[in-house]
Amino acid sequence: MKAVVMAGGEGSRLRPLTLTRPKPMLPVVDRPLLGHILWLLKRHDIVDVVVTLQHMPTHIQDYFGDGRSLGVNIEYVIEEMPLGTAGSVRNAQPLLRDDEPFLVISGDALTDFDLTALMAFHRDRNALITMALYQVADPLDYGVINVDEQGRVAQFLEKPSWGKVTSDTVNTGIYVVQPEALARIPAGRPVDWSQEVFPAMLARGEPLFGYVARGYWCDIGALSEYQRANADLLNGHLKLDELGKRIGSGIWSDGSVEIAPDAQLFGPIYLGEEVKIKSGVVIHGPAVIRDYTILDNRARIDRAIIFRNCYIGEGVELHGAVVCRQCSIKARATAFEGVVIGDNTVIGERAILRPGVKLWPDKEIDAGATINHSIIWGSQGRRVLFGRYGVTGVVNVDLTPELAARLGAAYGSILPKGSTVTINRDPHRSPRMIKRGLISGLPSAGNNVLDLRQAPIPVARYYTRSIGAAGGAHVRLSPYDQRVVDIRFIDRTGLNVTREKERAIERAFFREDYRRAYMEDIGVIDYARDVADVYTRGYLTALNAPAIRDAGLKIVVDYAHAPAADVLPNLLDTLNVEVVPLNARVDPNKVSISHEEFRAGRAQLATIVAALGDVGLGVRLDVGGERIFLVDDTGVDLPDAVACAAVASLALRAHPGGTIVVAADQSHVFERLAERHNGHVRRCPVDLQAMMEAAAGGDAIMATDGGGNFIFPALHPVVDGLMAVGKLLELLAAQRVRLSEVVAELPPFxxxxxxxxxxxxxxxxxxxxxxxxxxxxxxxxxxxxxxxxxxxxxxxxxxxxxxxxxxxxxxxxxxxxxxxxxxxxxxxxxxxxxxxxxx
Structure with a gap:
């Protein structure tokens, strides 16, 4: 059997480690990553190997040659353009036999799988393709596979969200393939196994099987995984080749080394050829010190990886850092967790490299300098940027103006040069500071910025879509913790950016590969002057304004000291609605309140509505103008689910046969309400982005999450509390009913x-x-x-x-x-x- 080793990976997420070497050539303890794969193949009697190359191919060809020194026969195929995981294998077809299966394995993952057992499983099942599967703790970044009792693949989910995860078994990128399967792969263009080939095979019912492998597997896609792979190999978690000669407890060497008598070494530690460890040095493993490296007097090494030909000066401290080839770290310098020092870099005496700093190759750091972010473009030691609420962090700790500037540059880099981006914030000074950091980064990538100052989030979304902007961002103080700031990015339609777009922003951010505009292409920063007017025109057009005006409604509105107080009063006045306003002055210091204060505010609203006795309802808006909380005309503070069901009932009455979108975790009372009016319910994942995407489908009359978030696509398919107030008034006015009457008619749930x-x-x-x-x-x-x-x-x-x-x-x-x-x-x-x- 032959093997195809895919070794064309660029490893961009591992920069600067991979700036001067392809990812398969990254050293893992005693040899390049690809060397471990070739050893594994030989161990299972696979000695004929085709290696596919694309990025820096000569590095691999020069190092391994024809493979004779390793006891294997290597042939190379170079891709002139990236062909994808399946296209790369298809490109190697001329070197494969057409009468036997072959193995496909990645050259940039570390594993000790039993390949012989995998091949036997493939033969026993008469499979067309068999995947090697592995159980992982966090399956979100992989293809999740479900197999039946025979091992036949039943479902394939590529990089799902947690809500879609149905297993912890993932695709490792190791396959046994029958030669006839190559006919399913188009030649000459990029083709991916997971995106094209496997889904098509599943759809055709072809024999695609999955073998759950035992042993070790690590997809080295990030610095933390690279460090873990080295540590796991040192700790004996893999059944691979010996690491050289054992010279002490948990200490291995691959040649002659010089160790001072008073040096202290606490394994596991690997020492390369001709390593010199001088007096007073202390090393705590797991640690790797490769060939010809010198550790000078009293250096302290803790969980570090040091490439070959490096000098580590007197009193230097390395804590969880990676030092690449031919670096000089001078006396008493310090590098902390997550630091990566690129090839040929000089660190001056007493310099300090803060956690997460990455230095590109050929840099020189001045003596005594403290480096807080990466050279040249900057970085932050975070695994991911985006969470449920966008980019979130403690202000001036996790989320700083410097990070915001780099984030703005990253966002701008994925947008067309010269495009316009809207920027908005809530009234608090913390979001204002972070917003200005974002604004500074965007023009550097060639984007124009329209500053909306402080508008309700739905207004900013509508304005972004209406003017044809490429996207936007809103910065807010978290309603859950006043120490935290959230940044939400929106696309040209006003919706939150998709997860794919979030990943693109993260890639641009973590790769630190920002677009830098030339002087004449630097973007322009300006203020938007017609934000409320644009929203008002759309708002009034989307409502049955005459019905509201004729009803002469009176309501109580709690504006929560938020920017909605700058927009909604004018809208309600235009609609002839009498308003009893509460907390209608925008106050930056009252943007974030405690749960106790929030509950007290709702209780106060209910008390006022009951005391007045002549109002149709009470409404409290959240700070962003997105959620609403309702009190009926009798002064009852409605539970959120009841309020949402009541609004849905009104909408279905007004639109018999209509479709409403409801979150998956909500009561089936919505289905019962839909049955009353020949309507339909479309369920969506419990996620506002998913709800907005479902509402944008074209046939929905409204959407709700059951928690006070409403969408009325007549204006735009986004969560909009201002529009929810207007639509509720329209429905009550047109149907001539009171909110308490609608609630009383709801089925119990x-x-x-x-x-x-x-x-x-x-x-x-x-x-x-x-x-x-x-x-x-x-x-x-x-x-x-x-x-x-x-x-x-x-x-x-x-x-x-x-x-x-x-x-x-x-x-x-x-x-x-x-x-x-x-x-x-x-x-x-x-x-x-x-x-x-x-x-």
Whole structure:
């Protein structure tokens, strides 16, 4: 059997490690990563190897040659352009035999899989292609695979969100392939196994199998994974070739070394050829010091990786750092966790490199300098930028003006040069500071900036879409923690940017490969002057304004001291609505309040409505102008789910046969309401972005998450509290009903919820176990797994996207029954999180 080793990877996320070498040539302890793969192939009697190359091909060809010195026969295929994971293999077809299967393996992952067992499994199943699968703690960045009892692939999800995860078993990129399978791959263009080939095979019902491999596998895609791979190899977690000669407890060497008698070495440690360790040096493993490196007196090395030909000066301290080839770290300099020092770099005496700093090759750092961000473009030691609420961080700790400037440059770099970006904020001074950092980064990438100052988020979204801007950003103080600032990015339609666009921003940010505009292309910064007017015109057009004016409504509105107070009063005045305003002065110091203050505010609103006695309803808006909280005309503070059901009932009355979009975790009362009016309910994942995308489909009359967020696509398919107020007034006026009457006609419903803590590494396993246990019953997998029970009851178990926990939601005929179901299934999740599926 032949093997195709895909070694064309650029490894851009590993820069600067991969700026001067291709990713498969990264040293992992004693040899390049590709060397470990070739050794594994030989161990399983695979000695004829085709290596596909694209990025820096001569580095690999010069090092390995024809493979004779390793006991293998290597042929090379060079791609003139990137052909993708499947296209690369198709390009190697002339060097493969047409009468036997071949192995495909990545040259930039570290593994000790039993390839012989994989090949035997493939033959036994008469498979066309067999994937090697592996169980991981965090499956979000991989292709998640579900297989049946025979190992046949039943479902393939490429890089799913937590709500879509149904297993912790992922595709490793190692395949056994029958030669006839190559006919499924078009020649001469980029083709990906996961995006094209496998989905097509599944659709055709072809024999695609998955073999769950045991052993070790690490896809080295980030610095932390590179460091972990080195540590795991040193700690003996892989069954690969010996690391050289053992010269002490947990200490290996691949040649002669010189170690001072008073040096202290605490393994595991690998020392390359001719390494010199001088007096007073202390090394705490896992640590790798490669060939011809000198550690001078009293240097302290802690969990560091040092490439060949480096000098580490007297008293230098390296804590979790990576030092590339031919670097000189002078006396008493310090490098902290996550630091990467590129090839041929000189660090001056007593210089300090703060955590996460990356230095590109050929740099020189002055003596005594403190480096807080990377040279040249900057970086931040974060694994990901985006969470559920956009880019989030503690202000001036995680989220600084410097980071915001680099984030602005990253966002601008993925947009067309010369495009316009809107920037908006809430009134607090912290978002104002971060917003100005964003503004400074965007023009550097050649983008124009329109500063909206402080507008409600829905107004900013509508304005961005209306003027044809390429996108926008809103900076706000978190409503959950006044120390935290959130940055939301929106696209040209006003929706939140997609996860794919978030990944593109993250790639630009972490690669530190920003577009730099020439002087004449630097963007222009200006203020937008017609924001409220543009929104007002669209708002009034989307409503039945005459019906509202004729009704002569009176309401109480709590503006929460937020920018909605600058827009909504004029709209309501135009609609002839009498308003009793509360907290109508914008106050930056009251943007973020405690839960107790929020509850007290709602109670006060209900008291005022009841005391007045002649108002149609009370409304409280959130700070961003997105969510609304309702009090009916009798002064009852409506629970959010009840308020949303009441608005849905009104909308379905006004539009018989219409479709409403509802989050997956909400009561089935919405289906019962839809049945009354021949309407339809479309469920969406429990995520505002998913709800907005579903509402943008064209046939929805409204959408809600059951928590006070509403979308009325007549204006725009985004969460908009101002529009929700207008639509509610229109529906009440046109139907001549009171909100309390609508609530009284709602069918009874009972929902109970529970949150269950679960370690991150257990979440994928828990979902796999749940799918195995309940897959044979009636269930849905829109977001997590929803299992239908007896007597029209159901339970939804959903992993949280940002926290180490699960959400359990249950509905039943009584509240007690719903609570019992939530408790039972919450207990099940707790047990699964602490054990394997078989226990």
């Amino acid at each position: 009972h929902v109970a919820t529970r949150e269950v803590a679960a370690a991150w590494e257990s979440k994928g396993r828990v979902m796999r176990c749940l799918v195995q246990q309940f897959g044979k019953y009636r269930h849905e997998r829109l977001d997590g797994i929803k299992v239908y029970l007896a007597d029209n009851a159901w339970v939804l178990i959903r992993p949280d996207a940002d926290a180490a926990l699960f959400h359990v939601v249950a509905e039943a005929a009584t509240l007690a029954a719903a609570q019992e179901i939530a408790a039972d299934y919450g207990g099940l999740v707790e047990n699964l999180a602490q054990m394997s599926c078989g226990e």
